C-alpha cells in the first residue's frame with residue numbers, strides 16, 4: 678500500500694493532480710493524506726510518514742514554485758519519481774447570495790494571485806490581497822465569511838465549499854498549466870522516455886556555468902529547463918536547477934553527469950522519472 682500526500686484541503690489543484698497521477702499510473706492500493714503546506718508535505722515524505730508527495734514545481738504563467746525547489750535542494754534527500762502536468766483554470770468564487778459589489782478582499786495561494794494579475798488589477802485594483810496556503814483553503818474561508826471576501830480557485834473548490842463562480846477562467850492567459858513532481862525516497866527505473874533533474878552551483882570564475890552547459894552540448898543532451906535560485910549564503914550566489922532528457926542509466930547521460938559533478942562546487946541528483954505524456 679502506497680501512502681500518497683498532497684496539499685489540501687479538498688478541492689486544490691494538487692488534489693486534482695494527485696487523482697490524475699493515481700489514474701495515469703494505475704495505482705490501485707493507496708491511501709491519501711492531506712497537508713496544509715507544501716513544506717509539511719515534503720517533510721512528511723522525508724520523515725517516512727508518507728511514501729510519496731505530489732508537489733507543484735512550476736507553472737506556465739507564474740514560473741517556479743520556489744518552496745518546492747528550495748526544500749529539494751537544501752533540506753531533504755528525496756527524489757522526483759514522476760511528474761504530472763494539469764491545465765489550470767482559475768475562477769473568482771464568492772459566497773452564494775452575496776453582493777459582488779461588496780468584495781473588498783481577494784484570497785488565494787500566491788501562485789494563483791500571480792496567474793490572475795491582469796484580472797485583479799483591472800477589475801479589483803483596490804481589493805486587499807490575502808495570501809493563504811492553498812486555493813481550497815481560500816474557498817473554505819470565503820464560505821465561512823460575511824461576503825466581503827472572494828477566493829481564486831478551481832470549479833471543484835466552488836463545488837466542495839458551495840460557492841458561486843462569479844467569473845470563470847480569470848487567469849492571464851488561456852494556456853495555463855502546472856507541473857507537479859511526485860517526491861519520494863527513490864526515483865524511477867528507465868522507461869526509455871525519461872527526464873532527469875539535477876541541482877548544482879559553480880565556482881565563481883568566468884565561464885564556469887558555460888563549461889557545465891557545454892557538457893550537455895558535447896553529449897548531445899537536450900536541456901528542458903534551467904532555473905536559478907539564490908544559494909542563500911551570499912547575495913549574488915546562485916544554485917541552478919536543470920532538467921535533461923534521458924535517464925541516469927543511459928550511457929551518455931551517466932557520463933555527462935559524472936563530468937558535471939566534477940566541475941561543480943555543489944551537486945545533487947534529484948531523480949530520473951518518466952516524462953508526462
Ligand SMILES: O=C(O)C(=O)C[C@]1(C(=O)O)C=C[C@@H](O)C=C1
Pocket residue numbers: 684688689690691692733736742765786788789810811812813855
Ligand atoms: O492551491 C492549490 O490549489 C494548489 O494545489 C497549489 C498550486 C501551486 O502552488 O502552484 C497548484 C497549482 C496552481 O498553479 C495553483 C496553486
